[in-house]
């Protein structure tokens with residue numbers, strides 16, 4: 001079976017086992033959200049899933065935009081051939097006409113109209129699975145569904161080339177509507193939100209490369225389940241099992257000593273005004289740079305916009321000279337680095353607001369003089385020359401309140417400055 005149409009929206013395929021659905025219709029339906037960069041092997045994995053579904057009735061929802069159309073055909077076609085007509089399209093082949101991109105309406109309606117054991121949603125190429133999964137927790141869909149897992153399919157070859165000293169063929173992730181994001185940032189964020197990481201294209205990397213990729217994945221998302229596959233041949237039971245842990249640690253937060261909700265898990269008194277080290281995990285190292293002083297904006301841009309290649313991931317809070325009220329955040333993943341203006345530091349709020357905030361956030365690392373204002377950056381990578389990096393950053397520290405004449409960053413909340421961006425695909 002194949003079909004073509006020019007609608008934008010979602011396609012749903014339901015693989016119906018011969019015995020019919022086995023679940024109680026009133027139970028919440030488990031949802032697995034499948035993410036991964038363009039070409040990582042999501043469609044290949046979906047085809048494997050549908051051909052190995054056994055007695056499960058699985059609904060697969062794929063984002064139908066431009067090139068993804070072809071994927072929809074592939075899923076239908078291949079599964080059709082392999083399982084003998086078990087895959088059917090919902091609502092005359094396309095539910096997009098009235099629903100457009102309204103995934104929420106689509107899944108609520110799907111649960112009402114059809115009975116199936118498990119929903120698999122393919123998140124589109126440049127998105128992270130997290131926001132799609134949140135839909136099943138916070139919207140009307142929450143009543144009918146339960147998130148079973150966020151699965152990220154990683155192109156192991158591309159990941160190795162991007163983070164393990166290679167030379168990536170692609171550096172920018174592009175959606176069919178023309179939206180682009182640095183591929184490195186996307187790869188990191190997709191791993192950081194995963195419950196299960198499928199390291200696909202195992203055949204294209206050496207044993208040493210896959211070991212290094214595994215190390216980086218582990219430090220980005222400590223304790224995450226990892227499975228290595230070729231052509232997406234993952235154990236279906238494992239893929240669809242209940243894997244989701246909303247409190248699972250994110251690497252950079254763990255290095256800071258924070259939980260998934262941003263709360264500190266330890267007393268940092270001993271690390272004030274100094275760098276602190278996390279355990280070395282599998283040879284990938286991480287450390288925190290903490291100072292109770294602002295950085296000069298030009299210097300920060302220079303250093304943080306051209307970190308050594310040994311740094312895979314850096315993230316944290318910036319106190320910037322000349323914009324002393326604004327809590328900036330910094331985020332780097334491989335060759336991309338951004339500074340974003342956040343809200344005000346708590347220390348700049350009226351006193352009663354500070355008190356209320358601090359009562360509600362007793363874990364907030366508060367300095368007698370500077371409150372929460374701090375420069376606090378986590379660096380994760382391979383054999384980073386920590387001493388050199390710390391010295392360079394220290395050279396750009398300013399006295400709190402020192403005047404800054406140039407190099408200002410925008411101060412309105414949400415404003416972003418790109419310090420480093422990868423070149424568009426060669």
Ligand SMILES: Nc1nc2c(ncn2[C@@H]2O[C@H](COP(=O)(O)OP(=O)(O)OP(=O)(O)O)[C@@H](O)[C@H]2O)c(=O)[nH]1
Nearest residue numbers: 037038039040041042043044125200201202230231
């Ligand atoms: N060598 C190798 N190729 C693979 C593997 N898995 C998938 N491929 C190939 O990689 C290409 C992309 O695979 P897809 O499954 O279409 O990837 P995708 O993530 O669905 O891609 P988009 O839908 O474009 O985001 C195809 O040519 C697959 O045949 C693998 O394990 N090894």
